[in-house]
Amino acid sequence: MTIFKEAEFREIVTEREPLARHTWFRLGGPARYFIQPRNEKELASALARCRDNSVPIYVLGGGANLLIPDDGIDGAVVKLAGEFAETAIDEDGTVTAGAGVDMSKLNLRCVREGLAGMECLTGVPGSVGGGVKMNAGGAFGDIGNIIRRVKLMDATGTAFFAEKDDLVFAYRSTNINAKFILQATFDLTPDDPEEILKKVKEIWFFKKNSQPLNAKSAGCVFKNPRQLSAGALIDQAGLKGTEVGGAQVSEKHANFIIARLGAKSADVLKLIELVRQRVFERFGVQLELELEVW
Numbered sequence: 224m225t226i227f228k229e230a231e232f233r234e235i236v237t238e239r240e241p242l243a244r245h246t247w248f249r250l251g252g253p254a255r256y257f258i259q260p261r262n263e264k265e266l267a268s269a270l271a272r273c274r275d276n277s278v279p280i281y282v283l284g285g286g287a288n289l290l291i292p293d294d295g296i297d298g299a300v301v302k303l304a305g306e307f308a309e310t311a312i313d314e315d316g317t318v319t320a321g322a323g324v325d326m327s328k329l330n331l332r333c334v335r336e337g338l339a340g341m342e343c344l345t346g347v348p349g350s351v352g353g354g355v356k357m358n359a360g361g362a363f364g365d366i367g368n369i370i371r372r373v374k375l376m377d378a379t380g381t382a383f384f385a386e387k388d389d390l391v392f393a394y395r396s397t398n399i400n401a402k403f404i405l406q407a408t409f410d411l412t413p414d415d416p417e418e419i420l421k422k423v424k425e426i427w428f429f430k431k432n433s434q435p436l437n438a439k440s441a442g443c444v445f446k447n448p449r450q451l452s453a454g455a456l457i458d459q460a461g462l463k464g465t466e467v468g469g470a471q472v473s474e475k476h477a478n479f480i481i482a483r484l485g486a487k488s489a490d491v492l493k494l495i496e497l498v499r500q501r502v503f504e505r506f507g508v509q510l511e512l513e514l515e516v517w
């Protein structure tokens with residue numbers, strides 16, 4: 224029985240939505256409720272309804288860092304849409320993007336506007352919300368370095384701002400504990416669009432040559448430990464190309480697991496455990512997940 228009977232929810236809630244179509248792995252079963260609120264009011268009402276019915280809430284961005292179980296999610300999966308997928312650029316070049324904005328598109332828009340700083344996110348798929356939550360980035364810089372302010376919403380539906388000084392960004396993590404990131408404002412620097420584009424292209428070619436960008440994956444599966452990169456440890460353990468069912472350790476980048484035709488989330492999970500075990504046996508290093516498993 225649905226808890227979203229009223230007209231106000233009809234346009235934004237679907238039931239038994241297959242989540243595979245919302246993740247970069249293209250894996251995972253259905254969500255009991257899939258909610259796409261278009262503004263804060265709709266989000267707050269949907270949250271209240273879930274809370275009143277003890278339905279757990281999961282926040283989905285672009286699904287580029289997620290593995291969802293084959294039997295799906297017995298809860299409400301919320302993907303911010305409508306106003307949350309809009310960007311505003313002020314006359315002084317201040318960029319404010321909704322959490323649902325696609326990071327790659329925002330990056331290219333900033334190039335066109337002659338605003339530098341976001342090019343470090345070239346080749347990092349996903350949404351602004353997921354990018355902030357994960358402090359996405361890498362060798363070329365992290366999103367945390369260019370954040371001025373974020374708008375957040377707690378689980379009770381109350382929205383508030385957090386400023387740069389309140390925020391801590393670390394390796395693939397932040398101190399943001401609010402349930403929802405609603406929007407982010409960036410500190411970017413005016414520059415020649417040609418120069419920014421040159422950097423974007425350099426980073427893109429570097430990634431294209433070192434990562435399996437045409438395969439279904441969720442980027443790096445493990446965080447890099449202090450000693451050596453996770454990819455180097457997995458490679459040196461002789462695991463490149465190792466398969467479980469339809470999941471395979473990429474031949475191109477050992478920290479990527481790719482999902483081939485017929486793969487199941489369960490295959491990816493088994494392969495993750497196998498890699499962890501072998502790396503521990505060989506090097507005594509416990510690999511920690513960067514990938515989020517729901």
Ligand SMILES: Cc1cc2nc3c(=O)[nH]c(=O)nc-3n(C[C@H](O)[C@H](O)[C@H](O)COP(=O)(O)OP(=O)(O)OC[C@H]3O[C@@H](n4cnc5c(N)ncnc54)[C@H](O)[C@@H]3O)c2cc1C
Nearest residue numbers: 284285286287288322349350352353354359360404441442
């Ligand atoms: C080919 C490929 C290459 C990649 N390369 C990189 C890379 O170089 N560097 C890097 O850092 N990552 C990389 N990734 C991983 C991924 O792109 C990043 O982690 C990205 O930030 C995930 O964003 P998302 O919107 O897809 O988040 P999702 O995967 O949807 O979610 C990730 C986490 O963020 C939370 N979340 C999402 N939106 C919100 C929100 N609005 N409010 C609160 N929480 C939210 C989710 O609940 C979850 O905990 C790569 C992935 C792929 C597929």
